[in-house]
Amino acid sequence: MAKRAMGKGLSAILGDEAAKVNKVSDKGAEKLVGSVATIPVDSITTNPFQPRSNFDNDALVELAQSISEVGIIQPITVRKNGMKFELISGERRFRASQMAGLQDIPAYVRLADDRQLLELAIVENLQREDLDPIEMAYSCKRMMDELGLTQEQVAQRLGKGRSTITNFLRLLRLPALIQAELRDLHRNESADENNNGTTNVVFTMGHARALLNLPSEETQIDLYKKILKEGLSVRKVEAIVKAIKSPEETKPKPEKPSELLRLEGQLTEYFSTKVSISQGAKGKGKIQIDFTSDQELAEIIAKLNG
Structure with missing residues (x-):
């Protein structure tokens, strides 16, 4: 590359x-x-x-x-x-x-004394149509690191949902090799455009999001190279990732009751992060609330205490 x-x-x-x-x-x-x-x-x-x-x-x-x-x-x-x-x-x-x-x-x-000017410049840059996803992610990170804003405040400044900001920031956990691929994604799509209006690009944001669920950089890079070599679809990559993470999870599971699914949806919306509920036949179970940073944990605790 x-x-x-x-x-x-x-x-x-x-x-x-x-x-x-x-x-x-x-x-x-x-x-x-x-x-x-x-x-x-x-x-x-x-x-x-x-x-x-x-x-x-x-x-x-x-x-x-x-x-x-x-x-x-x-x-x-x-x-x-x-x-x-x-x-x-x-x-x-x-x-x-x-x-x-x-x-x-x-x-x-x-x-x-450039704080105000810096914020205006970053927000203006984020409005560009040709902004690649990694540049978007690092710009959001700058607003948090250099301006002291929370993810919620960044989302408000940009007029986006907090989950959108979280998803962009997650991309920064990818190895540099894959981040570089995403930075060139828009340029590659433009260069590969053919007369039929289709593209030959085989690596997309969907592939990147799937790779984020792998346990190590080595595994991410190995599968990334496999995607480029074999032209794997996002759905195929998601299936491979699931098999690598938990082979036993590929077996069919009992369908979760609709009431638990409804509660999961309500709690996920309230906490602005994924919430899972599991319950056994005798009523005993657990609630799992996911978080990706100390800041998200603090916000969850604040809502629990509130």
């Missing part, structure tokens, strides 16, 4: 005034905040207050190899000072890029 280029150089974005744009009130700031810029690796210094100081070398080598193969999927975040930059987040990616021998690296560039 060819590495995808991300971002323009500062001079291409800001022109001759690149070194002078350091705060929101500076002319041209609106062109930079929220954009991805390509900056020299040797112009970046690490944050001296970074609480994490130990990095697993084997993991860095593995990440460097991934970067060499598919490029940087998630840009780092830096704060600009003239033509120098202080790293805010993404030190693993920064260190791995150095190991991979990169001269330049894609970065989100923050300026002093």
